[in-house]
Amino acid sequence: MKLGLIAAIAYSINVAYCASMGDEQLSWNDAPEGIKKGIEAGVEFHLNNPDTTPEQSHEEWLKDKEQNGWVYGETKDLANKTHPNILPYDQLPPEQRAKDHLFKAVINSIKDLPDPDEYLELSAQLVKLQKQILDNQKSTTVLTQKQAVGVGVRYIHKTRERFQDHLYGTGLTFERGVTVVLPETIALKFLGHTEFERVDANTEVAFVQDQIIEDLAKKQKEERQQEDKIFDEIEAIKGMRTKDSVKEYIKARYNQDIQENLKLAELQAIAIEKVHSFGVI
Known part of the structure; x- marks a missing residue:
């Protein structure tokens, strides 16, 4: 998924979270370009550093802000360069730390999803490819390989x-x-890397076997099953009604003790982030 779309979704979820706390924020479309660029930079940082914790991400953000002359202030002021989050991570309000966990969890959840327009184009081309193979099967009595429509990649x-x-x-x-x-x-994505080269059909005949289509279908089925499993786990976490039950879940599944006096929703956000980061255990 494109970076800008990931940023818009992650930002919008944080806006919804803020609204639930009584803190109204601008929508993505109305947000200043400076804020959008900052959100996109945060997304890019997590994409390039998938193992980075929210605390480490905050440290990088804090370093950048301080280098650009920002200081702590009770309110965010672009003109005077003050920000209420210019603090060590352990001194941030629990609500802000929950937002950081949500931000990372959203990025991890959607980063590998295709953009809607790319998905539709890909589906159309796969249908075309499968139809070509089926037509070849019907017209050939003995066929071990089938010439395919597409781009050769080696x-x-x-x-x-x-x-x-x-x-x-x-x-x-x-x-x-x-x-x-x-x-x-799909081919153009791989051809953007030096480990792959394009094969011109005029110089070398390229073939695709049924196994490629079967592998794609199998992969999609496995991903759907995994998504269903994660969804069910998250729903179970959301259904927990006590803070102790969420803490016990995090300890039992991910071997982490939560000592802080966080709200139930904040503990659930941490548990959900664990599911997205490490899977269902």
Whole structure:
């Protein structure tokens, strides 16, 4: 998913959280460009540093603010460069720390999802590819390989024998020197990396086997099952009615003691972030 869309969604969820606390904030469309750029920078930081904790992210933000002349102030003032969060992380209000956990959890949840327009284009091209293969099957009595419509992609890494995609969510495995034909939208993503080269159909005939389509379908099914599992776990967390039950859940599943006197919603946000970061345990 594009960085700007991730930022808009993460920001909007934080706005909703603020509204639940009686703190009205500007919508994403009405927010100043400076705020949007700051949110996008935070998203980019988490994408590039997926193991970074909210506390470490705050330290980076604090360092940047101080280098640019910002100081602590009870209210945020762009003109005078004051901000109420210019504090060590352990001195921030629990509400702010909960927002930081929500922000990271949202990014982790949606970063690998395709943009709506890309998803529709990809679906259309996969349908076209599958139809081409089915047509070839009908017109050929003995067919071991089927010429496909798409872009030829070959993995050419100098030392690695194979590569399995986790970046773009296809789950495809590429063998070095083997050419496969992919829908153009997917192919162009891989061709943006030096480990892949484009194979011109005029110079070398490229084929795609049924296994590629089967692997994509299997990957999508597994992802849906995993998403359902995470969704059910989160719903169970939301259904917990006492702070002790959430603390016991975090301790039992993720071996972390929560000693702070946080609100129930804040503890639930921490538990949900654990599920997104480490999966259902």
